[in-house]
Amino acid sequence: xxxxxxxxxxxxxxxxxxxxxxxxxxxxxxxxxxxxxxxxxxxxxxxxxxxxxxxxxxxxxxxxxxxxxxxxxxxxxxxxxxxxxxxxxxxxxxxxxxxxxxxxxxxxxxxxxxxxxxxxxxxxxxxxxxxxxxxxxxxxxxxxxxxxxxxxxxxxxxxxxxxxxxxxxxxxxxxxxxxxxxxxxxx
Numbered sequence: 515x516x517x518x519x520x521x522x523x524x525x526x527x528x529x530x531x532x533x534x535x536x537x538x539x540x541x542x543x544x545x546x547x548x549x550x551x552x553x554x555x556x557x558x559x560x561x562x563x564x565x566x567x568x569x570x571x572x573x574x575x576x577x578x579x580x581x582x583x584x585x586x587x588x589x590x591x592x593x594x595x596x597x598x599x600x601x602x603x604x605x606x607x608x609x610x611x612x613x614x615x616x617x618x619x620x621x622x623x624x625x626x627x628x629x630x631x632x633x634x635x636x637x638x639x640x641x642x643x644x645x646x647x648x649x650x651x652x653x654x655x656x657x658x659x660x661x662x663x664x665x666x667x668x669x670x671x672x673x674x675x676x677x678x679x680x681x682x683x684x685x686x687x688x689x690x691x692x693x694x695x696x697x698x699x700x701x
Contacts, residue, residue, distance in 0.1 A: 526557075
């Protein structure tokens, strides 16, 4: 049976490889090398902590028969700088990386940082279920605006978001990728 629930710190090791699927190139850029296990370890550490953008505090998981099969990580856009600071500090201390890059979100929206489903659970609508959960919780109940970025080279994902009611706001270039900023809000 599928359960949608708030993530726990003890879920970090299960969430990390799933989250990495949504942002592999970005995490490899963060740590300075294409090393899957180091990337997973980095993410698992961040997920288990509080007060950063990848913290379990900001993650909702889809769990089936005791296994996490999907995750959505989202937080208030006006908190990005505060939530990013521990990530940048950790990267500097542990990977000798001093990074500076643009902001993917801003005040006025709850930002969907990552949405990913395990390879074994793809095609079952788990991603859509997580999105619908977030839309219900943040847009309909809390009257917030949901925002996300979608790669222009991923028309399948863009079509899914548009069909669900997201609207294009602007084009963005981040991490040398052309992205579209989409938002979902009440009419």
